[in-house]
Amino acid sequence: MKGYVSIPNSIYTKPCKYCGARPIIALTSHIDYVVRCPNSDTHYKTQPGLIDVEDWNIHNTLLYERDKISNRY
Ligand SMILES: [Zn+2]
Numbered sequence: 203m204k205g206y207v208s209i210p211n212s213i214y215t216k217p218c219k220y221c222g223a224r225p226i227i228a229l230t231s232h233i234d235y236v237v238r239c240p241n242s243d244t245h246y247k248t249q250p251g252l253i254d255v256e257d258w259n260i261h262n263t264l265l266y267e268r269d270k271i272s273n274r275y
Pocket residue numbers: 218219220221222223239240241242245
């Protein structure tokens with residue numbers, strides 16, 4: 203573990219769908235970041251690279267929320 207950055211409150215993030223935690227940004231190398239759950243490595247984390255909060259949000263969307271979103275379009 204190299205370090206963590208907390209995500210500013212101004213950025214909308216969904217809570218972890220497994221445990222409800224607010225995600226954090228972890229630095230995996232000097233250039234790669236992942237957005238991940240602070241509680242467990244087995245919960246969803248994004249691919250190393252750019253900070254991808256959107257990807258986190260998509261993967262932590264519960265099924266009923268996804269249905270609501272798809273109905274809008
Ligand atoms: Zn979690």
